[in-house]
Every structure is written in C-alpha cells, then in structure tokens.
Amino acid sequence: MATIDRKKQIVDAATNSFSLFGYKATTIDQIAKIANVGKGTIYTFYKNKEELFHEIISSLIKEMKDGVEDILEEDLLFYEKADRALFKLLEFRTDHQLMIKLIQEEKELGTPTVKEVIQNIENMIIDYLKTIIQKGIEKGEIKPCNPELTAFVMLKLYIALIFDWDQLRKPLEKDEISDLFKLYLLNGLSNR
Amino acid sequence: MATIDRKKQIVDAATNSFSLFGYKATTIDQIAKIANVGKGTIYTFYKNKEELFHEIISSLIKEMKDGVEDILEEDLLFYEKADRALFKLLEFRTDHQLMIKLIQEEKELGTPTVKEVIQNIENMIIDYLKTIIQKGIEKGEIKPCNPELTAFVMLKLYIALIFDWDQLRKPLEKDEISDLFKLYLLNGLSNR
DNA sequence: AAATGACCAAGTGGTTAAAATAGTCATTAA
DNA sequence: TTAATGACTATTTTAACCACTTGGTCATTT
Numbered sequence: 001m002a003t004i005d006r007k008k009q010i011v012d013a014a015t016n017s018f019s020l021f022g023y024k025a026t027t028i029d030q031i032a033k034i035a036n037v038g039k040g041t042i043y044t045f046y047k048n049k050e051e052l053f054h055e056i057i058s059s060l061i062k063e064m065k066d067g068v069e070d071i072l073e074e075d076l077l078f079y080e081k082a083d084r085a086l087f088k089l090l091e092f093r094t095d096h097q098l099m100i101k102l103i104q105e106e107k108e109l110g111t112p113t114v115k116e117v118i119q120n121i122e123n124m125i126i127d128y129l130k131t132i133i134q135k136g137i138e139k140g141e142i143k144p145c146n147p148e149l150t151a152f153v154m155l156k157l158y159i160a161l162i163f164d165w166d167q168l169r170k171p172l173e174k175d176e177i178s179d180l181f182k183l184y185l186l187n188g189l190s191n192r
Numbered sequence: 193m194a195t196i197d198r199k200k201q202i203v204d205a206a207t208n209s210f211s212l213f214g215y216k217a218t219t220i221d222q223i224a225k226i227a228n229v230g231k232g233t234i235y236t237f238y239k240n241k242e243e244l245f246h247e248i249i250s251s252l253i254k255e256m257k258d259g260v261e262d263i264l265e266e267d268l269l270f271y272e273k274a275d276r277a278l279f280k281l282l283e284f285r286t287d288h289q290l291m292i293k294l295i296q297e298e299k300e301l302g303t304p305t306v307k308e309v310i311q312n313i314e315n316m317i318i319d320y321l322k323t324i325i326q327k328g329i330e331k332g333e334i335k336p337c338n339p340e341l342t343a344f345v346m347l348k349l350y351i352a353l354i355f356d357w358d359q360l361r362k363p364l365e366k367d368e369i370s371d372l373f374k375l376y377l378l379n380g381l382s383n384r
Numbered sequence: 385a386a387a388t389g390a391c392c393a394a395g396t397g398g399t400t401a402a403a404a405t406a407g408t409c410a411t412t413a414a
Numbered sequence: 415t416t417a418a419t420g421a422c423t424a425t426t427t428t429a430a431c432c433a434c435t436t437g438g439t440c441a442t443t444t
Contacts, residue, residue: 006387028437038388040439049437079382126360142381152360153376156352157345165344168318184345188380189334190271198418220406230419232408241406387444396435404427412419 007045009035015056019097022105023053023114050113057117060098061124064089068128078136079186083178085132086158089125093163126151142186154185199237201227207248211289214297215245215306242305249309252290253316256281260320270328271378275370277324278350281317285355318343334378346377 013035017026028049032039046052068085076084092099099121105114129151136142161177172180183189205227209218220241224231238244260277268276284291291313297306321343328334353369364372375381 027435029435032389039437040388041386043438044386044388047438123360136381140383143375143379143383145375145381148361149357149372150376150381152357153349153352153372156348156356160345160348164348165341168315168344169340180341180345183335183337184342184380185376186380186382187335188376188378188382189328189337189342190378190380191332191334219404221404224420231406232419233417235407236417239407385444388440388442390439390441392437392439394436394438396433398433399431400429401431402427402429404425406423406425408421408423409419410421412417414415414417 006035006037006041009037010042010045010052011056011059013037014052015059015098018053018056019101022101022109022111024105024109024111053113053117056098057120060092060096061121064092064121064124065128072131072135078132078139078141079182081132082129082136082154083181085128086125086154087174089128090158090162122155125155129154154181157181157185198227198229198233201229202234202237202244203248203251205229206244207251207290210245210248211293214293214301214303215309216297216301216303245305245309248290249312252284252288253313256284256313256316257320264323264327270324270331270333271374273324274321274328274346275373277320278317278346279366279369281320282350282354314347317347321346346373349373349377 010031013031014026017031017034020026028039028042031052032042035042042052046055068088071081071085071088074081093103094100102114102118105111106118126148130147133142133145133147133150133154137144137147158177158181161172161180165172202223206218206223209223209226212218220231220234223244224234227234234244238247260280263273263277263280266273285295286292294306294310297303298310318340322339325334325337325339325342325346329336329339350369350373353364353372357364
C-alpha cells in the first residue's frame with residue numbers, strides 16, 4: 001500500500017539507536033528523527049520509552065529462541081543439546097550488536113531498565129535449558145535433579161568459562177569448554 | 193614498655209574505619225584522629241593510603257588462611273575438604289565486617305583499589321583450592337584435571353549457589369549446597 | 385481518526401567556587 | 415639524633431548554580 005508503516009519505522013529506528021548508543025543514551029527525539037516521524041506519533045504506539053524498549057527486547061528474545069528451537073527437536077544426546085544451545089544463546093553477547101551494547105551498559109552505567117532486561121534474557125535461557133534438562137531426566141540420560149537449579153548452574157558455568165576465565169589465564173576454545181562441561185557436570189570429577 | 197605502639201594504633205584505627213566506612217570513605221585524617229596520632233606519623237610507617245590498606249588486607253587474608261589451614265592436614269575426603277574450605281572462606285563475605293564492607297563498596301562504587309583487593313582474595317582462595325585439588329588428584333580420588341581451572345569453577349559454583357541463586361528462588365541451606373556440589377561436580381549428572 | 389510538534393515539568397550536564405583530602409616537610413619534642 | 419607532628423599545598427571531590435536536554439502531553443493540524 002502507499003501509506004507508510006510508521007510503527008515499523010519507529011521500531012527499526014529504535015533498534016538501530018539502542019544498538020548504537022544503548023538505552024539511556026538514546027532519546028525519543030532521536031528515534032523520531034531517524035524514523036521520519038513526529039515525536040508524538042511514537043506515543044500513539046507505545047506508552048513510554050521503556051515499553052518501546054521492551055518490545056524490541058521481545059524481538060531479540062524471539063530471535064534468540066528461534067535460533068535454538070530446532071536443537072530441542074533434533075536427535076541429540078542431552079549434553080550435546082545443552083552445549084549447543086548454550087553456545088548459540090551466549091554467542092549473542094559477542095556477536096549481536098544490541099546485546100553487546102546492553103551488556104556494556106549494564107557493566108558501565110548499571111541502568112536499572114537494562115539490568116532488568118538482561119535478567120529477563122537470562123531467565124529465558126534458564127527456562128529453555130530447563131526443558132532440555134527435563135527431557136534428559138525423562139529419557140533417563142541424566143539423574144533426577146531440580147531442572148531450574150541445574151539450568152542456573154549450567155548457565156553460570158558457561159558464562160564463567162567463556163567470559164570470566166580469560167581474566168585469569170588464556171581464553172578457552174569452544175571445544176575445550178564443551179569438554180570441560182562433560183568433565184565437570186556430566187561425568188563428574190570423582191574417580192569411582 | 194611505657195612507649196606506645198603507634199603502628200599498632202594506626203593499624204587498629206584503620207581497620208576499624210575501613211570496616212565501618214569502606215576504603216574510599218575513610219580519610220587519613222580520620223585514621224590519625226582515631227589512632228591518637230599525628231597525620232604525618234602514618235606516613236612514617238606507610239608510603240600512602242593504599243599501602244596501609246594492603247597491609248590490612250594482608251592480615252585479613254592471613255586470618256582467612258589460618259581459619260582453614262587445618263583442613264588441609266585433616267584426614268578427610270577430597271570433597272569434604274573442598275566443601276568445608278569453600279564455606280569457611282566464603283563465610284567471611286557474610287560474617288566479617290571488613291569483607292562485607294568491601295563487597296558492598298565494590299558493587300556500589302566500583303572503587304578500583306577495592307576491586308583489585310577482592311581479586312587478590314579470590315586468587316588466594318583459588319590457590320588454596322588448587323592445593324586441595326592437586327592432593328585429590330595425587331591420591332587418585334579425582335580425575336586428572338587442570339587444578340587452577342577446577343578451583344576457579346568450584347569457587348564460581350559456590351558463589352553462584354550461595355549468593356546468586358536466592359535472587360531467583362528461595363535460598364539454599366548449607367547442606368543442600370554440599371549435596372549439590374557432590375551431585376554436579378563430583379558424581380556428575382550422567383546416569384551411566 | 386491519525387499524526388504532529390510546541391510545550392512543560394523533571395532531570396541531566398557543564399561550570400565554577402568552596403570544601404575536603406592525600407601527601408609533604410619544616411619544626412618540635414623526646 | 416631520631417621520631418612525631420600538624421600547618422601547608424596541590425589535587426580531588428562536593429555543592430550550587432543555571433542552561434540545556436529529555437520524556438511525556440495535548441491542543442491543533444492533516
């Protein structure tokens with residue numbers, strides 16, 4: 001049709017701006033300007049800046065889920081599923097412009113809204129892992145355990161290995177991390 | 193003797209002040225006042241504020257080590273040693289006034305000197321765990337593995353379980369955490 | 385009915401002066 | 415002679431101020 005999709009323009013402009021400058025440093029005026037739209041128009045679609053932000057984060061979360069949804073269905077062993085999913089989901093922290101900016105803003109400015117949103121994303125990851133773990137338990141591949149707590153531990157382990165360990169020693173390769181996951185969480189350190 | 197031990201007075205005053213107000217909010221004037229000592233006297237013992245702080249942290253680290261040194265010698269299984277040591281060492285974060293204040297200051301102000309000092313303390317913990325792990329490997333109790341990396345993972349796991357999990361769900365009991373350590377890292381999740 | 389930008393109250397940022405602070409050093413006390 | 419000191423200084427930090435920006439509204443225009 002001839003009419004322009006103002007909502008899409010706004011969302012696109014906001015996504016770009018949030019990705020480039022972060023949440024706090026992005027202004028509504030800026031978004032309106034980039035979107036070629038009056039400022040008031042934005043408020044006909046969204047109650048406020050935060051709501052617009054949350055819509056964009058919803059898309060990000062959807063995008064993340066879409067990237068791993070097939071893993072759930074594939075015929076893989078528990079640890080392969082978990083390993084692949086975690087890598088794909090955590091890869092956003094290094095590859096996805098918006099996610100990179102959000103992590104940076106949380107660390108450097110501690111913007112509450114951003115903190116909250118990152119927590120939401122982590123909760124999504126935990127939720128997703130939970131499903132994998134539950135299936136693993138049902139199939140008898142792994143011992144019965146609290147799926148949510150286990151998901152939480154797995155996420156923490158991967159974050160530590162991928163993003164924290166290199167502050168002490170030289171970074172680990174992807175394969176090494178997968179092996180460590182198998183050693184530590186799957187087979188355990190015990191010799192008996 | 194009749195002469196007063198000015199150095200001790202300074203260290204005591206500084207320890208109290210750092211414990212109460214943190215590193216940044218403690219002033220040299222304040223320390224001198226509490227210690228009943230001229231400000232210049234402090235600089236006859238220490239090059240600057242940071243050096244005085246580091247001396248006090250050295251004492252803290254010594255205190256922490258002293259609290260767990262016997263564990264190394266006791267006739268315990270690997271996981272008992274590791275579990276007890278980690279608990280005792282991490283307990284300082286909730287029980288030791290100075291440590292509490294430092295953790296708080298790192299989170300709220302991000303004072304670089306404090307960050308550095310907390311990193312030193314964590315390195316000490318990792319070093320200590322490393323010894324326990326190496327002994328465990330030598331005795332054949334656990335599989336061969338990178339002791340430092342394993343220590344790092346164990347520390348991260350305990351911190352996550354003790355201090356982070358309760359932001360999602362209800363806090364875990366000490367016993368639960370020990371059991372989780374055995375389940376996750378020692379025996380592993382695998383069913384075969 | 386949808387879109388808009390001038391408008392407003394609240395908050396941020398830049399500026400400068402005043403206060404506080406870490407560290408020095410000439411003087412004093414032992 | 416040596417140890418201790420606090421007035422002093424250079425550098426930060428804080429406070430107060432105002433101009434500017436910002437998120438959000440709403441009467442007007444399209």
